[in-house]
Amino acid sequence: MAGFEDYAADTREIELEIERKGLALGVDWTDDVQVRALARKALDHSASDIRLAESGPVDHRLMAKVDLFGLAALMLRTMEESAGVGIESHGGPAWKAFARALWAEVQTRKPQ
Numbered sequence: 001m002a003g004f005e006d007y008a009a010d011t012r013e014i015e016l017e018i019e020r021k022g023l024a025l026g027v028d029w030t031d032d033v034q035v036r037a038l039a040r041k042a043l044d045h046s047a048s049d050i051r052l053a054e055s056g057p058v059d060h061r062l063m064a065k066v067d068l069f070g071l072a073a074l075m076l077r078t079m080e081e082s083a084g085v086g087i088e089s090h091g092g093p094a095w096k097a098f099a100r101a102l103w104a105e106v107q108t109r110k111p112q
Helices: 007-025 032-044 047-054 060-084 093-109
Strands: none
Touching: 007 060, 007 093, 032 060, 032 093, 060 093
16 A cells, blocks of 8 residues: 555665675676666566576576566666655665666667
């Protein structure tokens, strides 16, 4: 139900996980080119990536990447839902860098 969510706590939890996955993947959140490429991959990943991460030998980097892509969706949804009730949700440097890159990538995909 709208109005009962703790968007600040959700944002902190999501960002902490984004930072952890970024650390596992060696992401430099200040490198705009690297973060933009990651955002592009996050928007393009498919169900086959998830099946690949869940089957066969454990690939920790692939699992971290799939988790990060899911966190991107949670991050965008949290921002959208909180904005719908008049609350601006945003985290720290990793959150902001990833959100900027995702937004820029989405904008390039909109039909002109």
